[in-house]
Amino acid sequence: MTYSLRGAAAIVGAADEVSPTGEIDLPLRALEARVIRAALADAGLTPSDVDGLCMCTGGTLMHSVELAEYLGIQPHWTDSTQIGGASYELFVEHASNAIAAGLCETVLIVYASTPRASRRRGGVGMGVLATPERLEWETPYGIFLPIGAYALAASRHMAQFGTTPEQLAQIAVDTRRWASMNDRAYARDPLTVDDVLGSGFVAEPLHKLEYCLVTDGAGAIVVTSAERARELAKPPVWVLGAASSHSHSMISQMPDLTTTPGVESGRRAFAMSGLTPSDIDVVELYDSFTITVLLALEDLGFCQKGEGGVFVADGRIGPGGELPGQTSGGGLSYTHPGAFGMFLLVEATRQLRGECGERQVPDARTAVAHGCGGVLSATSTVVFGSEEVL
């Protein structure tokens, strides 16, 4: 690989909005505006500085176009690619490339969703999964999506590699330990492996406490050029490498249920970054379910395929562990409004800036944010570094 976007762009602003009740009863556009204002203020920039916009939810069809009109922004670079929860890492990839190519300078990436408030008003969720192919070839069999798809993947991993329920439960336990150090996290009460194993099932073999939350939330980040990043007050969080991939839409068409497209996005992102997994100080891996984390650890190369269970069993990704992971408390315990990818970026930014207080990973200089969308369908991996590693 000769081309690299390493150091061409950086995150310079980040903000997110969550609620202690899990519910944010605001019109979506008002919530979006709130996090956008906060992210721009964090960057020390104004709306008139924004010349690129990324948004793939919240509107009707032309998401970035609809949002831009509402905000009075007229970008000359736009992206509304929708690959589920991985869309936000993909936006960082695309924005960094566009900035590197000189197509734009300052890109705003936005996400807001209020599934909890809308459910109370009688809304129904997950309609996005009702594709014609799924309705014809999966829905008749009563698969409970998305939980059932991830349960199928977990069943295969357990049968093929001997991964145990206790090992998977440990991921939920360690994620909760991080959440207990984040006073903005939704679920903060301590959790044991026994609690997880006793929490019952929607779809075996994943227990209910291995499923992500359903909470309202929003986030925004600002990505800008190296030149402008250096003029701003806060330390830039440099994009060192980024790549995306997808392998299937329906779980029944996934080539190998134990291997996600993260193998491809991870390999390409790391190659660009000049780093390897052993160089990474903190990981923010998409944790829609415990199995999602386990597969990501393997596919990104933090351990060998099949060894994820053993890798996490001793608390390695928890506080004080060798590879701190999902330090906000993740989708399992912090918030999960339907797509967690934005919050991975916000937390990676805060960790590399040293803003995380009690849960701060000491001397964190490198981070990976790894999004996963659909039913292990699409992944996008971003490797970040602080000024010291640039």
Add this chain to the structure above:
Amino acid sequence: MTGSAPTRNLPEPTEISQPFWDATREQRLLLQRCPQCDRSVWYPRAVCPTCLGDALEWSEASGRGTVYAMSVHHRAPAAELADFVPYVVALVDLDEGVRLMTNVVGVEPDRVHIGQRVQATWEPLADGRQLLLFTPEDSGA
């Protein structure tokens, strides 16, 4: 999910999948095959997902396969399936080399396991079509 009183919503056939659904009325399992690639294709498509050739041919499959992945479901996503709980959602690898989603029926859910050999069985739908399900090979079903 033994299905004596089928209440499932009917899957909607397409122009492409109509031969598959027609054959289910006679409990025959049809798969598409690409003559260029010499590979079976699932789900029914307009083109081969390997070469994009559009000369796919229908052929009858053995109806035998192996459980690749499974999940015992304790909650149904739709009211009309609630009475079936608990039921087994499975991915089955057919001997013809394709993988499909199904339910494994005619056996207690805790007796189904990955690697198990299964064979096709059919559940009548309200319009005379039948839904492809699987049951363990040794169950005598």
